[in-house]
Amino acid sequence: MKDNSRLRRLKFRAWHRGTREADFTVGGFFDRYGTSWNEEEIAWFETLIEEQDADIMAWAMGTAPVPERFQGAMMDSFRRLDFIEIPK
DSSP, X not given: OOOHHHHHHXXXXXXXXXXXXXXXXXXHHHHHHGGGOOXXXXXXXXHHTTXXXXXXXXXXXXXXXXXXXXXXXXXXXXXXXXXXXXXX
């Protein structure tokens, strides 16, 4: 069973990044996929959100190489950016 308080903390941190663009990217990714993550995927995301927004955004957009520790299926999903919903 997943720790709901842990997921709530992650959701808050995902949506309070410091820039609107990072909020939509990181928060949108969490909202779309977070409830289906296993322990390893949650740990990956916890590590990712410790990084600087500029780096995370550059990896997402493909303007900077993704560090080896973040490469894999989770980053592949993140880089699709198909989860971003920008309000009108």
